Every structure is written in C-alpha cells, then in structure tokens.
Amino acid sequence: LPSFADERTSFHFQPERNWMNDPNGPMFYKGYYHFFYQYNPDAAVWGNITWGHSVSTDLIHWHHLELALVPDQWYDVEGVWSGSATILPDGKPVILYTGIGHTDFRDPTTAWLESDGLWRIAIGAKEGTTGLALVYKTSDFLNWTLQRSFLHQIAGTGMWECVDFYPVSLTGTNGLDTSKVQGNQLVKHVLKASLGSNKHDYYTIGTYSTDLKTFVADDPTRDVGLGLRYDYGKFYASKTFYDPAQERRILWGWANESDSQLDDIKKGWASVQTIPRTLVLDHHTGSNLLQWPISELDSLRGDKVVKQDILLDGGAMLKVDGASGAQLDIEVTFKYPDVQTLDVPLEQKECVCSQGGAAQRGVFGPFGLLVLAADDLVEQTAVYFYLTLRPNGKWMTTVCSDQSRSSLAKGIDRTVYGTSINIAPTENFLSLRLIVDHSIVETFVQQGIACITSRVYPTLAVERDAHVLLFNNGSESIAMHTLEIWQMSNA
Numbered sequence: 001l002p003s004f005a006d007e008r009t010s011f012h013f014q015p016e017r018n019w020m021n022d023p024n025g026p027m028f029y030k031g032y033y034h035f036f037y038q039y040n041p042d043a044a045v046w047g048n049i050t051w052g053h054s055v056s057t058d059l060i061h062w063h064h065l066e067l068a069l070v071p072d073q074w075y076d077v078e079g080v081w082s083g084s085a086t087i088l089p090d091g092k093p094v095i096l097y098t099g100i101g102h103t104d105f106r107d108p109t110t111a112w113l114e115s116d117g118l119w120r121i122a123i124g125a126k127e128g129t130t131g132l133a134l135v136y137k138t139s140d141f142l143n144w145t146l147q148r149s150f151l152h153q154i155a156g157t158g159m160w161e162c163v164d165f166y167p168v169s170l171t172g173t174n175g176l177d178t179s180k181v182q183g184n185q186l187v188k189h190v191l192k193a194s195l196g197s198n199k200h201d202y203y204t205i206g207t208y209s210t211d212l213k214t215f216v217a218d219d220p221t222r223d224v225g226l227g228l229r230y231d232y233g234k235f236y237a238s239k240t241f242y243d244p245a246q247e248r249r250i251l252w253g254w255a256n257e258s259d260s261q262l263d264d265i266k267k268g269w270a271s272v273q274t275i276p277r278t279l280v281l282d283h284h285t286g287s288n289l290l291q292w293p294i295s296e297l298d299s300l301r302g303d304k305v306v307k308q309d310i311l312l313d314g315g316a317m318l319k320v321d322g323a324s325g326a327q328l329d330i331e332v333t334f335k336y337p338d339v340q341t342l343d344v345p346l347e348q349k350e351c352v353c354s355q356g357g358a359a360q361r362g363v364f365g366p367f368g369l370l371v372l373a374a375d376d377l378v379e380q381t382a383v384y385f386y387l388t389l390r391p392n393g394k395w396m397t398t399v400c401s402d403q404s405r406s407s408l409a410k411g412i413d414r415t416v417y418g419t420s421i422n423i424a425p426t427e428n429f430l431s432l433r434l435i436v437d438h439s440i441v442e443t444f445v446q447q448g449i450a451c452i453t454s455r456v457y458p459t460l461a462v463e464r465d466a467h468v469l470l471f472n473n474g475s476e477s478i479a480m481h482t483l484e485i486w487q488m489s490n491a
C-alpha cells in the first residue's frame, strides 16, 4: 500500500490539511504576495467553502494564516466562492467574491479602470448552453451597472467559470497592469474561461474595443473553448495577477487529485496549486502565450547532473545515473530530425496520445523521458514527443504525458494527456522542462508553448528509488543534445 507521506508535495503550494480548489484573489500588497484559495477547513472533500490565506515574499516559501473569509453573512451562508483582488491607485485592495446564491453567475474578475473614470469587472454566466462574460461598471465598488452588451459569448460552451481578462504587451516581455486597456495598438487582450463541462481552462487572444466594450478573438476558430488551453493535463479554475514588484503577470492554477475521494480522505488532504507561471505573448507567433515557472523556483535547485550528446537508437532505454529522486527540475533538448533528408517510410497517422501512450512503436517516437520510474519499470511516468506527417505533407509534433503506468495502486485516473504543437521550420531543437514533486509532474514544452500537468501516485518509485531514464521507442535514432537535472530542496 502506498505511504501517503510520499504523495505530499515538497515545494508546491498546499495547505497543511484538508480540501483546496480554486486560487482566489492573488495580489502583491505592501511587500507580500497574498494567496487565497477555496478551502474546506473541516474535511478533505469539497464543501463548507471558505477562503484560506497564505503570504510569501517569493511565491515559493509560504506562511499559512488564519481563514480570510468565512460564510458568516446572509449573502454567503452557502459558501464563500471564488473571486479576485484589485489594487486601487491609492494602494488599497478591494476583494470581490461570490456569495453563492444563483448558480450561473459567479467568479468576478480583477477590475480594470477605463478612461471614463469607471471600473469594470467581468463575471461568468450562461444563457441556455451559451457561455458568456457579463460586464459591470462602478465608480465605488458598491454601486454597479450592468453593461447591455456581453464582453464575449460562445455558443455551446456552457457556464464560464473563473473568467480571466487581461492585457499582454505586443512589444515587450513585461507583464501589464490589468487597467492597461488603452493604446490598443500596443496590447492584445487574453480572455480565459474555465469550462465546467470538461474542466479545462481555455484562452484566446484578441482585441478589446474600448468603444464597444466587447472583445473579439483574433482567430474565431480558436475562440474561447474551441482552441488553446493553458494546460493539457490537470489544471483548472486558474487566475492571473499583475506583480508590480517584478512587472510580470503570474498565473496560478489548481491541480486536482487523480486518485479516489476515499484516498483523499485517507490522506487527509486533496489538491495542490501548480508552480506559479509567468505569462507573456509569444512574439514569434503572436497567437499564443508562453508560460514558464517563476524564476524564484530556481532557488531550490541543488545538486546537478549534466549529460550531453547521446544518440538514442531505436528502442533505447538509458538510465541517468546520479539523478534519482522525487523532487527534480529537468531540462532536456533533442535535435529535431532533419526531416528534409529522410529516406524512411513516414507515418501519416495522427498520434493520439491516449491510444497506446509511450508504449507505441513509431518511426520518430515516442521518445523522451521516464520519471518516477521504479527499478524494473513497473512504475513510470513518461513524457515524450511523437512526430508524424499531416495530410498536407507538413510535420506534426505531438507531446504527451503518460500516467497510465505511473502507479501500481488501484482506482487512479490513467488518462494519457497531450497536444500537438507547431514547430517553425527554423527550430532545430525540441525541448522539455519537467518539474517533478512526488505526486505532480509539470511539463513545459518548447519554452512554454504548451504545458501538461499530471498527478501520479507511485508506490515503489519513491525518493531514491525513483529514477530518470531517456527512452526512444521509435525505429529511427534520436539525438539527445543536453540534459540537466537538479535535485530540488523542500520549500
């Protein structure tokens, strides 16, 4: 039987016990980062929802404080649900949250100030099966006027939970304050909704019209709920905030458990928050965001193993000596095969991560890393690339995170997650960064173009018995260029 102590993370945000879900009201105030979260103070399952509260000076080391908001008013007796913080120009914070009553009206955003001197917030809702974001305006955060037009709506997407709406710079890599809505030639806007129907966070990039007060996606085929996700694994109800101390926008996301509710009750806790990520517009494409773990995480990096230029023949499986452990930060690059000069039969079927996972045998792939792998590989979590041809003759690069063999324990979700990514013809390398912390593996692909978060529960592959391997299950060789693995300290 697993020892539940091995499953608690060592440097991810977790309360000391009990249930946690959405990140709420993150903000930087008087020199401290404040983090609130949906919290059940009484049990390891959802219910009795309050706002837990912790503070930090680096977003990695946290002090847990007393509960910030509890159901003690007529308007929140059913629970203190999700919301956001806004720092006013005089430095005073305002927190808006959902005192639950109506079911399809909740989760106010951070407010933004427009040139007419009024603040605006967006709130998620639905009409029939159309998901949408309402806008309210106010001068004092007490009296509110509903705007006639919706900020945005998409048919068939259902209730929009935890809407987020913020500007990103078209010219620089600094984050922008949420009120930076003017000067549309210099900013794009990101609109995110968490879809209750499938528990995924979808975003889209577009333009906010300060005249019409509505948002239009740049690419309607990739509008909210139709295209991009922040993360292709377990990641939900996320929220960003602007960090004025380091002029960056930071994303928090909730990673639920993949084990059973009974397991959570036995553990006495459920859920972690992913490592906070900086968010910027990808200036190469202009059409997606790049996400990367905040640089403060690097302060936990300790002993390091480096390997270079290893050719992985078809079928290769290579243990990385000196890199065992359940708390690791891993960066690896592979040389992208020179696809112009290939003389092997090319695979034309699309790689679907969930069909066969890392055990498939292809031409180029699956190849990548095994982490949290037991001696005899009876437990292993695989993160890998798979290259196939699209019908139009262009290469398709798929990246997957396979937890199907991650644990001998029963009753665990074993879905294989993944997505395809666009690799520009000029890119010669494929890269992965993996953050491994006992029961969570966060993967960042190609400098953050895509992310995949998995929850895993190894029973044998724990502590020093958790190994890292390079593998290539394809028939063609793959050149590993550089591999760096750091042991990570506890936060």
Ligand code: DQQ
Pocket: 021, 022, 038, 049, 081, 082, 083, 098, 106, 107, 161, 162, 194, 237
């Ligand atoms: N969780 C909160 C709601 C929100 C949902 C309740 C999203 O406010 O819509 O705990 O996970």
